[in-house]
Amino acid sequence: MAELLISISTPDWLAHIIAALVQCALLLAIALCSAAVGIWLERKVSARIQDRLGPTRVGGRFGWLQPPADGLKLICKEDIIPAAADHILFRIAPYISFCAVFCVFLALPFANGWVAVELNAGAFFLLAVAGLEIFGVILGGYASGSKWSLYGAMREAAQVVSYEIPLGLCVVVIILLTGTMNLVAIGNQQAGWFFNWHIFHDPFTFVTFWVYVTCAVASSNRAPFDLPEAESELVAGFLTEYSGFRWVFFFMGEYASMFVVSALGALLFLGGWNGPVPIASLLGLTPEHGAIGGWINTILGPIISMLGLTLDPAAWIGNLLGMCNFIAKAFLGMTFMIWLRWTLPRLRIDQVITTCLKYCVPIVSAMLAGVMLWSFFLPGGLFAALTQPASFPRSAWERTDSTLRVDGPQDVGEMQEEAGTRNVTALRSHAEHGNEGNIQEESR
Amino acid sequence: MQAERAKSDTVEFDVRTDEMLINMGPQHPSTHGVLRVVLRTDGEVVSEVTPHIGYLHRSAEKIAEKLTVRQYLPFTDRLDYLAGMNMNLGWALTVEKLLGQRVSEKTRRLRVIIAELNRIASHLVAAGCFGLDLGSFTPFMWTFREREKIVDLFEEICGARLTYSYLLPGGVTAGPPDGWFGRCEAFLDQFEPVIDELHAVLTNNAIFIKRTAGIGVLPPEMAIDYGCTGPVLRASGVDWDLRRDGEPIYTEMYDGYTWQVIAPINGRYPDDHPYPPVPPEAVVGDSWHRFFVRMLEVVQSMYLIRQGIEKYSADDGELDKPIEIRKKLPKGEAYLETEAPKGQMGFMIVGDGSAVPWRVRIRSSSFCNISPLPELCRGVLIADMPAILASLDIVLGEIDR
């Protein structure tokens, strides 16, 4: 983007600012849309589970426009700040909460290389920043000047220290498997058919995935872990005193964080932007240019280059498909969380801590050890072992070689040391192919 | 007993912090109306609970001193508004007891069917609200859906959906319309699988068990001492049900029916129905058992309704007409308790020879059931408060009268 602007003789500094703003706007749009769609989904799914219809009026038969209508109503509401509240903290708390969630989107790749800031320690950054969301909750609960809100805040604080540990361990399991913290690389390692997904890598990752689901639900404060706002116990917990626009921010923060944890789960375990069937690579919509991809490139290539862009249209379309795939998976995860929420009763605060620390941590630790052993003996994964048992493990090695591609700007030499030997060949192939069709390049 | 209580007054703490007084209610979502409970808490641990009632006081007893017994009947609907029919029945029977009047066999059959239907409706609300208070919204909608069907049946038979005024002293306003029993049985048939679904989402659910088992344990002696009745008493393992153990004017309604009193005797429930197993964490008298007893009573009520419909259809007697609106009451007083869904609902009428009672006393079941709340809630977590309150299944209309 910046390059494009510079090429049409925009000053350097302006070009970079504009490029950054555009990216931010795009990401904000994604965050808000995901929240809006999440709210709509929540209302419809919960309604169906409860044998009713949900919104049917605003925006046609399916009530598509209900979330904006709700938002409009809430914005029109009076903004009430209790007299006993700490005004400044009360005011900024919702924004802190929302900004923290929004920051996560910065490092979240939506497709191969389609990420605002590609970080080598992307997984780490994501976990760390997502954890900041609770600052808003705790501040808001504390600043409300209400005892119920204070309880909500304290519960959130107690909850966060318990779920963050197993959540981090779950991510460590995948990092162990992939040998990288780069989320783009992790996504690309799962290319190919669905059995390349990490969840199907071996039984240990499968269990880890479900532990991740538990912790992810806890981290987005959703039932059965919605203790900070437990409406039947704490009235509305930290949200008790909030109304109108500030409440909207908390609310959107919650849905956006649902989207984030679902997306992270999809990325780490469910193949990211790689569908169950590798349509993109079957159609040749990859940098390697298969039949259709080459065909598209011959048509679109000249036009693109006329515009002065360095872009591989076929790979770009493939990435677009992957992005749709990725978002669909994230929404699937959200749907699961909604389904779970409307099914289960809420846990008690000590039971939340017990579940996270006494159940999830041991399980995921065992899984960590299991994955360690498994990837040492059967690095290709379960399906590779099952489909080609005779030539195992050799065939699994070759399989990794041919199917995995790692894109993204990584220091190969450094990564070689860190990563398991399994990835070395993959990284080599990356080095050979370069990274054409990378939006990353374009945006710099 | 006082000494035991004094001993349990102190709550053990590992870490003591500043105490906090916190007001739960009267606008709290899970106090089932306008109950106000003042909690003294230390962190999340509740060390003292003081219930304050009376926010819904409507002088029901004073009103009764101005109206005839027939005129007062609509007011009984407003006591336990979730079981208006049972309230009507209790009032009607008390008036009949005072008048020394017996209704016909056929009327009694109809009364059993109606009262048991309403018991199902009330227990459904209790079960749904229990789920709601534990944060599970969906069973609430399912139980209200089923209740809606019962309410439709009631609307068809008496014309109202909440305040029925149907079972009058001496008889009923009108017999059931054509085909009503068919619809009633159709409801029961489709309702039976729903019970299993409720068991799946609540009774057997691991989280539900963890939240309720061993919480708010009410030992049988304490339950009797506090005058707890109904499912609350039976869940503590006391085999006591006025439908079987009450006064003859009430129990004769249930003569000839095959059913069981649901109470865990020696930790075991009657096994005439494939009930889900009792989890090992559950202690007799805890919230889980109180919930479970209600769920099983629903099944027994279904048995009773099915038998009642059979008997009613076979009976070729006449339905009785209700008493005159200004019927004179004899001098004397009559007190009768009936087994309402929430517990034993007692009415006392003091007649002075005129049509208007001299004094009416309403002994409400929830009033007694909620009185051990300070004992039950001492030392629990705040999150257990709604669970215990929900398991007692109170209705404030009845407590505050």
Next chain:
Amino acid sequence: MACGPCQVAYNRVFGLFGGERSGDAEGSGRDEAPMRNWFRNVYQAVVTVSLALWVCLRYWFRTYNPRRKTFTEHYEYPELPLEIFPRFRGFHRFNLTTCIACERCARDCPAGCISIGKRRVEGKKGFQVSSYTIDYGKCMFCAICTENCPADCIYMGSSYDLSCYSREGCIVDFARLPVEVAWGQATLNPTAVARSKVVLEPVHGGPNS
């Protein structure tokens, strides 16, 4: 196991899984075999949560069945009026022409919400009703007023739209209402009332409008 330490070690390891199920039905099996309990809890949580999820999923998809639909879909209240039963106790229907102003309904009313204004007519027997007022702020729709009416001129109607915007709006004078509103569908035949109560068109123009 002959030697003591071995026995202790054995017990320590396998005691965690619990040799026998601890406690009776009343006791808590919590502390006796922590490991066994741990696995049991995990197993139970997974099984029961999946079961509950399955039950909810079944509802979820059952509602798409065009023959079943969702439960609420059968009640299209604001668009279509609710189908109510003939015995429904809604707004009263009152026939001014047959009322003899005996005040029985007013006396029987437990809430005291009926008041009747009447005047003598010269040269005629009985009274003429000049106003027949029901305060719907007090009325509790118990239908006692309809029970003893000697002229059968008051019935419980079918209108369930009971809201009004002021307390004064709750007070309805039936003598001033047009007869088709007070008595509905211009039917003055009391035996036809029960059947005429099943209204299928929206109820509008009620006593308050």
Next chain:
Amino acid sequence: MNARNIYDLLLQPFRPWLLGHDFEAIDPWIEVSGEGLPEIARFLRDQDELAFDVLHCVTAVDYFEPDEKKAAKVEWQPHLELIYHLSSTKRRHRLVLKVKLPRWKDDRPGELPEVPSVSGVWSTADWHEREVFDLMGVRFLGHPDPRRILCPEDWEGHPLRKDYRMPTEYHGIQAR
């Protein structure tokens, strides 16, 4: 065991405190004097063949006719009557205890009559006695928590008394 047998059993230890009975009434009752109430209650609860472990209800009835014309016709003297409904889950029998009290202590209007509390015997009595105090104006001596229960703490008067007049205003709220 019917009321007559129970009366016979009570006769031996508590003869001076038993003031009357009616075994033919719809609910047979025994009248006892207020001062002996706690001991009789304890006896009824603890005696094995009686075992009255449930106190259903504590009620008070105000026998007072505010209308002077009617008051001339009534056959009773103005008084308050406390009624205790007891039953036993073990023995499955029922009993009604009555305690007659003056409407005002020492006939001084405003001084509430007093009676010993039985909340130490049956915990049910705790709230029920509070309610009787609140609505009927009977002071229960030895009650652990003698507060109003249904009316607000600062409510004046005892609404279920026959001569009670509803206040026209309560904290600026028009009541009539």
